[in-house]
Amino acid sequence: xxxxxxxxxxxxxxxxxxxxxxxxxxxxxxxVTLQQAIEDWDSLAPRLEKVYAALNGGQEDDAFNLDMAKLxxxxxxxYHWADGSAYLNHVQLVRQARGAExxxxxxxxxxxxxxxxxxxxxxxxxxEAISEDHGIDFEGEIAVITDDVPMAVTxxxxxxxxxxxMLVNDVSLRGLIPGELAKGFGFFQAKPASSFSPICVTPDxxxxxxxxxxxxxxxxxxxxxEKFGEPEAGPDMIFSFPQLVAxxxxxxxxxxxxxxxxxxxxxxxPDGGPGKPVADGGVGYSCLAEVRMVEKIxxxxxxxxxxxxxxxxxxxxFDRQGQSIFGAIDQQVVKYQPK
Amino acid sequence: xxxxxxxxxxxxxxxxxxxxxxxxxxxxxxxVTLQQAIEDWDSLAPRLEKVYAALNGGQEDDAFNLDMAKLxxxxxxxYHWADGSAYLNHVQLVRQARGAExxxxxxxxxxxxxxxxxxxxxxxxxxEAISEDHGIDFEGEIAVITDDVPMAVTxxxxxxxxxxxMLVNDVSLRGLIPGELAKGFGFFQAKPASSFSPICVTPDxxxxxxxxxxxxxxxxxxxxxEKFGEPEAGPDMIFSFPQLVAxxxxxxxxxxxxxxxxxxxxxxxPDGGPGKPVADGGVGYSCLAEVRMVEKIxxxxxxxxxxxxxxxxxxxxFDRQGQSIFGAIDQQVVKYQPK
Numbered sequence: 017x018x019x020x021x022x023x024x025x026x027x028x029x030x031x032x033x034x035x036x037x038x039x040x041x042x043x044x045x046x047x048v049t050l051q052q053a054i055e056d057w058d059s060l061a062p063r064l065e066k067v068y069a070a071l072n073g074g075q076e077d078d079a080f081n082l083d084m085a086k087l088x089x090x091x092x093x094x095y096h097w098a099d100g101s102a103y104l105n106h107v108q109l110v111r112q113a114r115g116a117e118x119x120x121x122x123x124x125x126x127x128x129x130x131x132x133x134x135x136x137x138x139x140x141x142x143x144e145a146i147s148e149d150h151g152i153d154f155e156g157e158i159a160v161i162t163d164d165v166p167m168a169v170t171x172x173x174x175x176x177x178x179x180x181x182m183l184v185n186d187v188s189l190r191g192l193i194p195g196e197l198a199k200g201f202g203f204f205q206a207k208p209a210s211s212f213s214p215i216c217v218t219p220d221x222x223x224x225x226x227x228x229x230x231x232x233x234x235x236x237x238x239x240x241x242e243k244f245g246e247p248e249a250g251p252d253m254i255f256s257f258p259q260l261v262a263x264x265x266x267x268x269x270x271x272x273x274x275x276x277x278x279x280x281x282x283x284x285x286p287d288g289g290p291g292k293p294v295a296d297g298g299v300g301y302s303c304l305a306e307v308r309m310v311e312k313i314x315x316x317x318x319x320x321x322x323x324x325x326x327x328x329x330x331x332x333x334f335d336r337q338g339q340s341i342f343g344a345i346d347q348q349v350v351k352y353q354p355k
Numbered sequence: 356x357x358x359x360x361x362x363x364x365x366x367x368x369x370x371x372x373x374x375x376x377x378x379x380x381x382x383x384x385x386x387v388t389l390q391q392a393i394e395d396w397d398s399l400a401p402r403l404e405k406v407y408a409a410l411n412g413g414q415e416d417d418a419f420n421l422d423m424a425k426l427x428x429x430x431x432x433x434y435h436w437a438d439g440s441a442y443l444n445h446v447q448l449v450r451q452a453r454g455a456e457x458x459x460x461x462x463x464x465x466x467x468x469x470x471x472x473x474x475x476x477x478x479x480x481x482x483e484a485i486s487e488d489h490g491i492d493f494e495g496e497i498a499v500i501t502d503d504v505p506m507a508v509t510x511x512x513x514x515x516x517x518x519x520x521m522l523v524n525d526v527s528l529r530g531l532i533p534g535e536l537a538k539g540f541g542f543f544q545a546k547p548a549s550s551f552s553p554i555c556v557t558p559d560x561x562x563x564x565x566x567x568x569x570x571x572x573x574x575x576x577x578x579x580x581e582k583f584g585e586p587e588a589g590p591d592m593i594f595s596f597p598q599l600v601a602x603x604x605x606x607x608x609x610x611x612x613x614x615x616x617x618x619x620x621x622x623x624x625p626d627g628g629p630g631k632p633v634a635d636g637g638v639g640y641s642c643l644a645e646v647r648m649v650e651k652i653x654x655x656x657x658x659x660x661x662x663x664x665x666x667x668x669x670x671x672x673f674d675r676q677g678q679s680i681f682g683a684i685d686q687q688v689v690k691y692q693p694k
Contacts, residue, residue, distance in 0.1 A: 026394065026610075055365065093434045093610060095473035101540075122538075129540040130469040134434035134610030146507055146606060167691055168485055189606060199461075201440075201468040202541025208607040267485060267528060268547040271365075271432060271473030352506055 017061070017068040017218045019180065020343075021050055023088035023138050032067045033082060033215055037343055040082045041071055050090050050216075055272040057163045057179055061218075084343050085140055089212035090182055091161065094133035094275050097210070098264045099157070099186055101127040101279035102255040106306060109282070109290055113309040126255045126263045129202050131186075133275070137211035139345045143187055144352040145208070145325075151190030152323040152349055156237045156302030156331045158249055159184045159277040160257045161216060165270035174261035175229055177270075181222065183213035183235070184277050185331055185345045190305055190322060212275075213332070213342035225335070229256030233341075235281045237302050238330040244307075245300030247283040247291070249333075282306060290314075302331075323349045356400070356407040356557045358519065359682075360389055362427035362477050371406045372421060372554055376682055379421040380410055389429050389500075389555075394611040396502045396518055400557075423682050424479055428551035429521055430500065433472035433614050436549070437603045438496070438525055440466040440618035441594040445645060448621070448629055452648035465594045465602045468541050470525075472614070476550035478684045482526055483691040484547070484664075490529030491662040491688055495576045495641030495670040497588055498523045498616040499596045500555060504609035513600035514568055516609075520561065522552035522574070523616050524670055524684045529644055529661060551614075552671070552681035564674065568595030572680075574620045576641050577669040583646075584639030586622040586630070588672075621645060629653075641670075662688045 018035060021028035022042075027049040031040040046063045047053035053060050070076045101107055107127065108118050137143065145152050161180040169177070192206040219226045225233045232250030236243070255263070260276050281302045285291040290310040292298025301307050308318035323329070332344040357374060360367035361381075366388040370379040385402045386392035392399050409415045440446055446466065447457050476482065484491050500519040508516070531545040558565045564572045571589030575582070594602070599615050620641045624630045629649040631637025640646050647657035662668070671683040 095432045095434055096471050098471070098543075125534075125538070127538055127540050128543055130471055130543060132435050132437070132469055132607065132609075133472070134613055135608045144506065150606070166694060167483065168693065192606070195464075197539050199464070199466055200536050200539075201466050202543075204437075204467055204469060204541075205602075205606050263544075267489070267531070267544050268471065269474045270471075274473055354507065355505060 017065050018215050018221060019050060019064070019090060020215050021088045021090050021092060023086055026092065027051055028088045028092050032064055032071055034071050037215060037340060038082055039071060039079045041067060041076045041079045043067055051273050054161060054163055054179060057272070061179070084214050087214040087343070088138045089136040090180070090216040091212070091273055091275065092136055094136070094273050095271050096274035097131040097133035098128055098274070099131055099277035099279060100255060100260045100263070102253045102260060103279055103282040104254045105252055105284045106280045106282035109306055109309045113312045123254065126260055127279070128260065128263055131207055131210065135209055137209050137347070139211055139214040139343065141211065141347060142350040143347050144350055146352050148322070148324050150192055153188045153190050153304045154323070154329040154331070155186035155188055155280040156235050156245070157184040157186055157278045157280055158231050158235070159212065159275050160261070162261055162270055162274045162276065163272045165261060165265045165274065167265055167267065167269050169262050169265050171256070171258040171262045174265065175258040177261060178219065178257055180216040181219055181226070181231065182216035183331055183333060183342050183345060185211045185329065185347065186277060186280070187211070188303070211345055211347060213345055215342045217341060221341070229258040233333055233335065234299070235302060236332050236334060237300070240328055243294050243300065245294065245302050247281045247299045247302060249278070249281045252283050253278060280306065325349055325351045356404050357554050357560060358389060358403070358429060359554050360427045360429050360431060362425055365431060366390055367427045367431050371403055371410055373410050376554060376679060377421055378410060378418045380406060380415045380418045382406055390612050393500060393502055393518060396611070400518070423553050426553040426682070427477045428475040429519070429555040430551070430612055430614065431475055433475070433612050434610050435613035436470040436472035437467055437613070438470055438616035438618060439594060439599045439602070441592045441599060442618055442621040443593045444591055444623045445619045445621035448645055448648045452651045462593065465599055466618070467599065467602055468546070470546055470549065474548055476548050476686070478550055478553045478682065480550065480686060481689040482686050483689055485691050487661070487663050489531055492527045492529050492643045493662070493668040493670070494525035494527055494619045495574050495584065496523040496525055496617045496619055497570050497574070498551065498614050499600070501600055501609055501613045501615065502611045504600060504604045504613065506604055506606065506608050508601050508604050510595065510597040510601045513604065514597040516600060517558060517596055519555040520558055520570065521555035522670055522672060522681050522684060524550045524668065524686065525616060525619070526550070527642070550684055550686060552684055554681045556680060560680070568597040572672055572674065573638070574641055575671050575673060576639070579667055582633050582639065584633065584641050586620045586638045586641060588617070588620045591622050592617060619645065664688055664690045
């Protein structure tokens with residue numbers, strides 16, 4: 017099943033979307049918002065699935081043509097947004113660039129930070145930034161939405177609480193990260209509002225690409241119209257989504273509608289070293305920081321700049337037949353104008 | 356005006372509470388939940404104020420006797436919970452205990468972490484913990500609730516967005532903090548669900564105790580029925596609430612219902628050194644970590660244990676006439692039982 021949210025009001029309006037992303041239908045008789053649906057998922061999901069089947073079969077008379085520009089992130093806001101960093105190649109590169117070893121424990125104990133969930137950006141909304149000096153970067157990731165998760169669940173139990181999958185642009189201000197992390201309290205000011213793919217899907221929509229709690233497909237990133245990365249999201253994800261959800265719930269309950277992210281999708285090169293840019297025959301990257309780190313390691317300095325006002329990033333994922341699964345995050349960076 | 360939330364459903368039901376905390380009235384014709392009220396504060400607050408005036412004047416026919424045990428935290432969940440650490444005496448002590456200097460920048464750049472807002476505890480709800488080995492601690496603090504705050508506001512502008520004030524118990528798992536902070540991504544697992552005072556109030560309710568964006572009254576903490584602390588919340592708060600809100604909004608919007616906390620209330624002793632326990636004539640502390648740090652500095656080791664299953668903490672604030680302003684957070688620690 018594929019779901020989305022029309023961009024109206026603070027929580028938008030839930031719609032069911034056809035598998036090929038061309039048609040959609042409102043479902044006010046079942047749930048007005050996705051938050052409402054996820055809070056009562058076990059009883060509402062089967063009813064939404066029926067609408068989805070009818071929509072795909074052309075039997076929904078009230079269906080309309082889907083306009084991606086009218087969609088918000090599936091959850092326009094969330095009470096819990098926690099982002100892991102499960103692709104340790106990314107973590108290793110960051111540390112290597114500054115000459116630091118990666119602790120052995122990182123292979124068994126996931127990195128995860130708490131993000132602000134009060135005002136996500138729409139998938140095609142401008143990224144407002146105060147200054148280019150903040151080092152504006154995108155991070156292409158995958159995320160899951162859970163229902164209510166009890167405290168201290170095992171990964172096996174957590175798997176059953178993963179209800180929906182989507183993509184994320186975890187916007188990061190690289191220039192603010194060193195200062196924030198040095199203070200010890202996390203990224204805070206360095207992580208402004210994230211945006212999510214226009215469509216979220218139940219794991220079964222991914223077919224056999226959803227296995228071991230991971231998405232085994234490449235994530236496609238374009239920067240200003242040129243392919244920037246197409247790393248495989250499956251093989252190098254060291255912690256699965258069930259492991260990440262269990263990590264988030266270790267000492268507390270997660271409320272329905274919690275979002276847990278994978279961290280920047282990243283592959284090492286075939287030789288185990290830092291992966292190559294697309295232009296050099298590699299799979300590329302899902303964030304600018306990574307190519308800058310590779311440049312620093314190879315050449316001694318970073319050459320690719322961070323995003324400038326007017327730059328555009330596009331993040332999407334295609335199935336093996338080339339069909340877009342989640343629609344595209346497609347955002348331009350603009351200078352913040354006080355209102 | 357004083358407001359509270361009846362503990363029913365995920366978001367509870369908003370009630371207006373009399374100044375003396377004895378009577379209350381439902382206001383479904385104005386707003387069903389506090390979240391709803393704060394999202395439309397400018398138009399709804401005047402209507403709630405009218406109910407409040409009538410309630411205090413004994414003119415609300417539908418008023419009922421207030422039972423504190425039936426209240427949830429004013430916002431049972433929030434899309435944005437950010438906690439500062441504005442009492443630098445607390446920060447200095449933590450660092451002194453481990454032999455680290457406090458960076459000079461801490462006096463001008465607030466510490467703040469992002470917390471999980473999906474499932475706060477009720478003010479009298481048990482604190483479920485997995486293990487006493489996690490170093491279970493309370494942190495008595497003050498917090499404010501904002502309406503929508505634009506990005507990059509000045510502290511002067513932020514002041515106008517502070518709509519409500521309340522108390523917090525920022526439950527902390529001290530045993531997990533060093534490991535989490537060493538990973539660099541913030542407290543995460545070390546900060547389970549917080550709880551808030553049963554009543555929240557508009558700043559004008561504090562009279563001249565609300566000035567310079569701070570609450571100039573002592574915070575009273577009892578541990579297992581004995582007074583543990585009564586530090587003054589005003590003088591040693593290095594960053595005011597408007598400064599903390601502006602810090603939180605530096606690179607992003609805050610959505611209505613955002614909660615920003617002060618950090619653990621803490622006073623140095625009259626000589627500028629670590630404050631004394633209540634039993635030794637001092638004002639005591641708002642968390643166990645602080646007395647343990649003072650013990651370590653004075654005696655070489657910490658003697659006071661962290662909370663054990665069955666221990667109870669009570670956090671409240673009285674006005675200069677001895678009247679409780681916010682009601683009491685009063686919670687027992689219990690061992691988590693898988694459900």
